[in-house]
Amino acid sequence: MQTADIRQRWLDFFAARGHTVVPSASLVSDDPTLLFTVAGMVPFVPYLTGLVPPPYPRATSVQKCIRTNDIEEVGKTPRHGTFFQMNGNFSFGDYFKEGAISLAWELLTTPEAEGGYGFEPKDLWVTVYKDDDEAIELWKKVAGLPDERIQRLDKDTNYWHTGQPGPAGPCSEIFFDRGPAYGIDGGPATDDDRYVEIWNLVFMQYLIDDVKSKTDFRIVKELPKKNIDTGMGLERVAFIKQGVDNLYEIDQVRPVLDRAAELSGHRYGADHEDDVRMRVIADHVRSALMLMSDGVSPSNEGRGYILRRLLRRTIRAMRLLGVEGPTFRELFAASRDAMKAAYPEVARDYAHIEQLALGEEETFLRTLAAGTSILDGAVASTKQSGREELAGDTAFLLHDTYGFPIELTLEMAEEAGLSVDRGAFDELMTAQRTRAKADAKSKKKVLADLSVYSDFRAKGETIFTGYTELSTESTVLGIIVDGHPVPVATAGQTAEVILAETSLYAESGGQAPDQGRIVGDGFELQVLDVQKPVKGLISHTVKVTSGEVAVGEHATTLVDEDYRRGATQAHSGTHIVHAALRQVLGPTAHQSGSFNKAGYLRLDYGWNAALSPETRSEIEEISNNAIRDNLPVQTREMTLDEAKSLGAMALFGEKYGDVVRVVDIGGPWSRELCAGTHVVSSSEIGMINIVGESSVGASNRRVESLVGREAFQRFAAERALVNELSTSLKTRPELLVDRVGELVASLKSAEKKIAQFEARALSDRVPALAANAVRTGDVLLVAETVGRLGSGDELRSLATAVRSKLGDAASVVALAADVGGKPVAIVATSPAARDAGANAGPLAKAMATALGGGGGGKPDLAQGGGNDVSAIPAALDAVKRELGR
Structure with a gap:
């Protein structure tokens, strides 16, 4: 049974039994405490906890998940995967234990020909929480399981909670017995690989608090509405139904493993260590493919760092298989072909995904070359020192x-x-x-416990009127101070205010929140921030500037009109620049992130090379031409499928609901899904002035631009600067570049002459310094301070010149100088001195210690430094003491 078939059977089974089929959420979790969606229930947490009223009584999904806490186990066990798919069915106060157990047993044991999975009942075991007698009796009643195949386990494995006060409950897990060839008898309690957990049923029935650990908490009471959260591991069922030994050999993963074997010339199954490496490659390539398809780009922090780690572990594993050149083009194409039937977006967005992967591979292969050079030097130095x-x-x-x-x-x-x-x-x-x-x-950031919003959200969604109104009359539904609901907030306090309606835009889609005020009878609130802490609810963080505001009072939201104008200019300007980028660079220059506020926009896009000045100017010109042409801006709401059929661009990695807002600028010239605020026509943007273009990753670039009034002010400031320079240099503006070029050439010529004079002056000092050599121990020692120098390089050249002047003698040259107000010390030793045991590294370190710093280097030449110039005589004495021992 193919993985896609297992997936579809699940959705069909639960849809036929009254469950709403919910598409997989993004791997990038909405939960601020999570980097990724780590379990199938994560998108449903607001409904399971009662934070948001569920839109349906029962639901089912096949959710994409990423977990990296067991990354070191990938490839070593049959079931550890970084990316996996979790089949889930959920009940929100509808059916409970008996319903969940009945549905699970029916789907698992119904013959394949009748739409089930065809498991033999004799091969299935279950575990329950040790005190959950109700679940045990239901398993006997529904499935007819004997006592010996129902095992009681403790809280550490069979009790679920979030780790915070809130809903919790016992679990019951279903295991498949792979048979005696895979391990010892005794059931799941043996924790042996023979028994594979395929399904976990969570019975969410209690409210808990005083949570100290996974097993230490207090049960407060039973929940008034009991929920069901279950999850079946799609990959685990797939490797069982496909008759293979592990998840790396199923149809969605094996093609990458096979391609890695071909590229390396190693046969899978011939060597355990090589097999582990090929499994790691297969897992990590698929995981990286799915992360990038959800908009994650390689970087040095957060989600991007996890992705980068997966890609680099893949390169390392290929290296250990003997392949040192690039392989991602072949490996990622194999994974795309294996996954596109279940996730068409990986094929649709593949050009961008491949660009990211190849760029990261190229960068890390260069990094490996540079690091290898460093390592080779360290290895040689280590061996040389014995x-x-x-x-x-x-x-x-x-x-x-x-x-x-x-x-x-x-x-x-x-x-x-x-x-x-x-x-x-x-x-x-x-x-x-x-x-x-x-x-x-x-x-x-200190955030209120999200449960504090549940009562407010239960009253309905906040109505946003700001697309058409800058002021709106509303009612205060709630006030939160320091994470707790309060009836009133007084002058001087900072609070969160929940309103029934608002004209103030909450930060989202890359657009910063509105600035403005909330006023009412006897109070005025300065708006500091506007956010959406939970789906459908808008919260205003305010400073009470006068009076006091109470729950239930009438209030009016007032948007700062000047700020909103600038924000709409910037957001529409972002769409304009994005369209211009794609016109110049092509469709793979896809937006991967943005931020805009009044007067400023920042746009990240997929590209692996810096823009030339000419290209940057062309993009700026196209953008300003679109503004000059006064293109109409139209917004429409429609279904996501309708928007896609019109060619509306869904920004890479963004999440969208069933109903979306489409923003057209000039009709199809720029057509994107967007919930932000926009101008009525492009001429209102005023002006685009691109002020920056930089790298933000191996295959990501960033354009920054000023917009509208701020763009004009920058041009005016630059004009004033040109006029000032032209006056100072006594030339016309159009000749300014040539005039500056002449001055730079003249300066370089002068610097070259000065350098020649300084080199000659240093050379003239060599004989006198060499003449000061004195016998110290077994060597001739020159230990002198040479006053002030311009750089450490000058001191190094002087030390090596004095050493050469002393010829073949066993000599040590220790010089110190004041370089920019800091003491610098150089020690140079001749071969004969090193044979006598005088190495430069320890001597430089001794000098540096006296100078209050650190130092070291090679046996023939080393450097030290510190912070105290007055300690130079003590540093020279330290060398004498070291050599005199």
């Missing part, structure tokens, strides 16, 4: 700066006959994580 262990800080540098996985450093060091100081590496990694966590904690 050590057999590569320093942990070197391994950390390779990881932190060059993106080398530690496993790659270990492998390459081992090939050179060295080990790695893993303990020191782990200490540095721990310190970095600690800093990162502290930084993240300090930046984390």
Whole structure:
């Protein structure tokens, strides 16, 4: 049974039994506490917890999920996958335990010919929470299961809650017995790979609080409305029904594994380690494909970092299979072909996905080359010093700066006959994580517990009137202060205010929130922020500037008209620039993110090269021509399918409901799905002035532009600057470039002459410094301060010149100088001095210690520095002491 067939049977079965079929949500979760959608129930959490009234009594879905907490287990076990699909059926106060158990057993055991999955009842086991006698009796009643195939387990495996106060309940899991060839007898309680969990039924029936851990909490009471949340692992059922040993060999994954085997020349099944690597490649390529199809781009933080890690682990695994060149073109094409039947968007958006993947691969292959050079040098230095262990800080540098996985450093060091100081590496990694966590904690926005919004959301959706009105009369439905509902907020307080209607735009779709005021009888509120904390609800963060506001009072929202005008100019300008980019660069220059506010827009798009000045000017000209042509701007609401049939562009990675808002500028010239505020005609935008273009990832670029009045002000400021320079340089504006060029050439000529004079002056000092050499221990030592110099390079040249002047003698040259107010020390040693045991690195370190800093280097030449220029004499004495021992 193919994976797509398993998926469709699930949806058909539950649709026929009164469940609303809900499309998969994006892998990018709406939950601010999650990077990704990690389980099938995540999109339904607002309904399960009662935060948002459910739009249907029962639902079913096949949800795309990503989990990376077990990434190191990928490829090693039969069931660990980074990307997976969770079949789910949900009841919101409708059927409960008996209904959920009956539906699960019916679908699993109904013969394939009759639309079921055809499992033999004798192969199925269940686990229940140890105190859930009701579930045990239902399994006996519904499925006729004997006692020995129903196992009681504790809270750590068979009890569900979010980790926060709220709904919770016992679980019952269904397992398939793969048979004695796969492990020991004894059922799921043995925790053996023989028993594969295929379905988990959560009976959400209690309200809990005082949550200390997964197993330590207090049950407050039974919920008035009990919910069902179940999940069946699609890949797990697929590898069972397809008769293969693991999820990496199912029809949606195996083609990538086979392509990796072909490219590497290794046969799958011939070697365990190679098999693990091929499974990792198959899993990670599919996971990366699906993440990029949902709008995630490689980066160094958050979701982008997870994607980057998956891509780089894939490259490393191919390297361990002996393939050092690019392979993503073949691997990703194989995954696209395997997944497109279930997810057509991976084929539709493949040009953009491939561009991202190939760009990341090219970048990391270059990074590998640079890091390998660093590693080779460190290996040579380690061997030269007689050590057999590569320093942990070197391994950390390779990881932190060059993106080398530690496993790659270990492998390459081992090939050179060295080990790695893993303990020191782990200490540095721990310190970095600690800093990162502290930084993240300090930046984390304090949000009210979302449950505080449930009562307000239950009253209905907030009506947004701001498309047509700048002021709206409304009613105060709720006030929140410090995360708690309050009846009143007084002057000086900051609070969240929930209104029945509002003309103030809440931040979304890349558009910053409106500025404005909320006024009523005896109070005035300054609007600081407008957000949508839960779907359908708008919350206004306000400062009470006068009076007091109470729940139930009438209020009027007043949008700052000047700010809104600028915001609409910027948002419409974003659409204009996006259309111009695609006109010049082609359809793969697809918007991947944006931000706009009054007077400013920022647009990220898929592209792997910097724009030339000519291209940038062309995009700017096309944008301003569209503004000059006074194109009509039209907004319409329609179904998502209707919008797509019109060719409306859905921005990469954005989420849309069944009814969408389409914004046309000049008809089909720019046609996008967008909920933002816009001008009536393009001429209202005024002007586009592109002020920046930069890289934000391996295959992502960013354009920044000023819009409207701010764009004109920038041009006016630049004109004033040109006039001032023209006056100062006594030339006409059109000749300014030539005049500046002449001055630059003259300056370079002068700098060259000065450098020649300085080099001659340094050279003249060499004989006198060499003449000051004194016998110290077994070497001749020159230990001198040379006053002030322009750079450390000058000091280094002087030290090596003095060393050459001393010829073949065993000599050590230790010089110190004041470079820009900081002490710098250089130590140079001759071969004979090194044979006598005088190495530059330790000597430079001794000088640097006296200077209050650090230093080191190679045996023949090393450098140190510090913060205290007055300590230079002590640093020179330190060298003398070291050599005199």
